[in-house]
Amino acid sequence: MTRPIVPGFHPDPSICRVGDAYYLANSSFEYVPGVPIRRSTDLVSWELLGHALTRPGQLPPSAGAANTGIYAPTLRHHDGRFHLVTTNILHEGHLIVTAENPEGPWSDPVHVRGTEGIDPDLCWDEDGVCHLTWASFSRPGITSVPIDPVTGRMLAEPRLLWNGTGLAAPEGPHLYRVDGWWYLLLAEGGTERGHAITIARARSIEGPYEPAPSNPILTHRSTTHPVQNTGHGDLVECADGRWAMVYLGVRPRGKTPQYHVNGRETFLAGVDWVDGWPVIDENRFTVPLPDNSFTDTFPTAELHPRWVAPGAAPRTRWHGGLVLRGFLLTRAPDEQWTAEAHLDVSEGTAAFVVRIDDRHWYGLTADGETVTATLAIGPAVQTVAAVPAGSRTSLRIRALAPAPSGPFHEVVEPDLLELSVVPADGPADVLGTFGGRYLSTEVAAGFTGRMIGVRVLEGTVALREFRYLTGR
Numbered sequence: 324m325t326r327p328i329v330p331g332f333h334p335d336p337s338i339c340r341v342g343d344a345y346y347l348a349n350s351s352f353e354y355v356p357g358v359p360i361r362r363s364t365d366l367v368s369w370e371l372l373g374h375a376l377t378r379p380g381q382l383p384p385s386a387g388a389a390n391t392g393i394y395a396p397t398l399r400h401h402d403g404r405f406h407l408v409t410t411n412i413l414h415e416g417h418l419i420v421t422a423e424n425p426e427g428p429w430s431d432p433v434h435v436r437g438t439e440g441i442d443p444d445l446c447w448d449e450d451g452v453c454h455l456t457w458a459s460f461s462r463p464g465i466t467s468v469p470i471d472p473v474t475g476r477m478l479a480e481p482r483l484l485w486n487g488t489g490l491a492a493p494e495g496p497h498l499y500r501v502d503g504w505w506y507l508l509l510a511e512g513g514t515e516r517g518h519a520i521t522i523a524r525a526r527s528i529e530g531p532y533e534p535a536p537s538n539p540i541l542t543h544r545s546t547t548h549p550v551q552n553t554g555h556g557d558l559v560e561c562a563d564g565r566w567a568m569v570y571l572g573v574r575p576r577g578k579t580p581q582y583h584v585n586g587r588e589t590f591l592a593g594v595d596w597v598d599g600w601p602v603i604d605e606n607r608f609t610v611p612l613p614d615n616s617f618t619d620t621f622p623t624a625e626l627h628p629r630w631v632a633p634g635a636a637p638r639t640r641w642h643g644g645l646v647l648r649g650f651l652l653t654r655a656p657d658e659q660w661t662a663e664a665h666l667d668v669s670e671g672t673a674a675f676v677v678r679i680d681d682r683h684w685y686g687l688t689a690d691g692e693t694v695t696a697t698l699a700i701g702p703a704v705q706t707v708a709a710v711p712a713g714s715r716t717s718l719r720i721r722a723l724a725p726a727p728s729g730p731f732h733e734v735v736e737p738d739l740l741e742l743s744v745v746p747a748d749g750p751a752d753v754l755g756t757f758g759g760r761y762l763s764t765e766v767a768a769g770f771t772g773r774m775i776g777v778r779v780l781e782g783t784v785a786l787r788e789f790r791y792l793t794g795r
Contacts, residue, residue: 324590325549326610327362327572329369331656332586335395335442335495336569338559339405345559346425347569348375348398348407349589350429352771353775354631354652355728357382357393358409360425363526365568366591367610372630375407375429377636378448384411389680390769395442395495395555401453406472408443408455412668416455419444435475435697440466442510446498448528456484456507458494465496465509467528480683487511488521488539489585495555495632498528504599507532510554514587514770515541517544518554520570522601541592541603551575558594558601566594566605575762576726576737582763584737586772599752615656618790621645629640629653629777647673651786652776658750661721661792662775669714670783677720677740677775683767685717685757687742690781694718696742700761708754710744715787717745720775721743722759736760 327335334419335350344364351357356374363369376382376393385391396409407429418432431557440459440639447453456467464486472735487493487509495510503523512519519542523532525766526597532686543553554595556570572590575581623641628636632650644667655677668689674697678684684699691714697706721741727734737758743751760766762773777786 327588329589330652334587353392385637449607464602524786652774655773667785
């Protein structure tokens, strides 16, 4: 499969099924609200329902530092309730929230102290005992402990389950009970080009675990496959008795070492059980060519759940338009796209940006008199062009496919980013077109992906309309 089912910065997928419906959760890192929740009936088309972590009591506001916040979640349905466990990397231990409905409201968090690490998983054994499993910081490998999920109290001493197959960074554990076996699914090799999915099984949840003879059961390392970094999977039994797996991957482009710009995305594969082990079928499902276009005109201050901000929820009010403070951002899901923001900066200054983090962004800054184009690449911040513009202005950023160039006729950049001012009549005034590699994870580092939106720099700014178009 070469198309994601959930494109654009949606890593660490976790899935569960309730009846004929499937539910998906993803990590969100510094962006708030945290942990997007989606629903599907066919595993291919997904509807964003909302987020699990929406209130300060669930997710204390932070400085929004890049790659902090909420790491990989696990979503499960047990005893009539949804359970979600995840890690706030800025706080001790893992946290559990529950809800009767996936749209929420989700409960206040229950913290499991003394479980420092990442990638927690929840499962229940035959006696109804809940087990928390995670990649431990204090001991190598995958650790598990029975807990009371209502109080967060550990019911025994944590125990080591498995160290993986010997690849780097064993993490992302998920436990499943299938046909009398306990299966432990892992991510190994690090979440870069060496990423892989491995599995082991045992008759008892405590082990010992024997690895599958065909490990890794999924990886694209050392291949020319257009989807790389494949790993961090989660299995689900489908309503028809077959099985599937969601996993993360990236779509790198440009000249070697290549660059992925949209972040780690969620992909789908079929699963067959052969001789007691899962065998992955990447071609079972067909994902149609997506159209992620939308237009928000903000008739009220209530935002679509696509909108987020780093560190704390977006700060908005409605007064003839959406009046902003701070950031208002949405994920970039496509390889080529056009985004336009129609702003009123009569009482403030704002930047229309595409960004990875505070150190890596391109943007158009409007102050009511001038629009300036700025590039921030780590410590190098440079204003590259400026044009006069009034207090009501329309700004455009486009991600374009680059043409081959050079003596070897290669496509060097992953894309080109064009920054423009759009007058009420007449053609756009292009302030510049710049290589996209500098807004990639390979340059910026970290675990997120590109975001598009508005940052208010001074005063208050009204966003009249935001338009996003898939493709050019």
